[in-house]
Amino acid sequence: MINIYKSNEVGEFTELEQLAKGCWINLINPTEEEIKSVSEKLGIEPDYLKDPLDPEEKSRIERENGTLLIIIDIPVLTDKETTTFDTIPLGMVVVEDSYFITVCLKENPIINDFANNRVKGFFTFKKTRFILQLLYRIATNYLRYLKQINRKTDQIEEQLHKSMKNQELFALLNLEKSLVYFTTSLRSNEIVMEKMLRGKFLKMYPEDEDIMEEAIIENKQAIEMAHIYSNILSGMMDAFASVISNNLNIVMKFLTSVTIVLSIPTMVAAFFGMNVELPFHGNVHSFTFIILLTLMVSLLVTVSLVKRKLF
16 A cells, blocks of 8 residues: 655645655555555665565664665554554655655554644654654654553453463463563664664754654663563563462362362271171161261361361
8 A cells, every 4th residue: 555645834734646755655565566666766776665564674774875764663563452562664765855755564553643644743845853753653652552561461460369370371471472572673773763863864953853862762761661561571470370380289289188088988988898797797886886987087187187287
């Protein structure tokens, strides 16, 4: 899918049918024909548009023949019910300071906010400002998703106190995987932003530098939060796995004690059921004596197990 947007000097935002200088070209999971069409019209290598479509592509920044390519990992929600997240590359291409292209595999709220003109101070022809606004928006989305992961962790913790089932542990494992993806991507993004700040890839004005510094600060904060939440989650999983194992041992100990107590009447009945001369043979109260003997032995064994805290 390809969409072309352009804003004028007063901030009016419109969608175009054809390419124009100062426009923003948004490619979402484009076809080979769309990639070929855009690359031929703008005179750029098709690889600039194909690389961000690789889910395993790493964050990087490079400039060649007047074309700037920036690839940044962005967070995406893969399963709303389980609050599972992943990261995918977002490509930003600046062609001779005339055209701005974004390339991504999936629709995402970050691009949608710009496409729906919900970002203040957004102009398609201000390429540097657009890139920095995207970076800041990406960092804030990481923080927002991290807070959702933390809230989901608290909910699962409450469920674990009640159910102690493997289902909750699997849910925690999915959240831990999301945090690992976030941490890896955030660190890669940090390297790219540091290069942009130190290098001469973009011409920045004082206001642009402020936005860049804010984006870096937000990204660092997201890294710290992801690291903290990951440690908390890992410790919680270990603790509850131990609790579940301990509960299983308690149940098995109780069942073993019950089995021992119940085996006593069976043993006594088997003993007195032998077809030989035994105590109380021929006594009219023999059945009562045997029942009392069985109850007494069972009671003694039960008291012994209780004292040893095995019951």
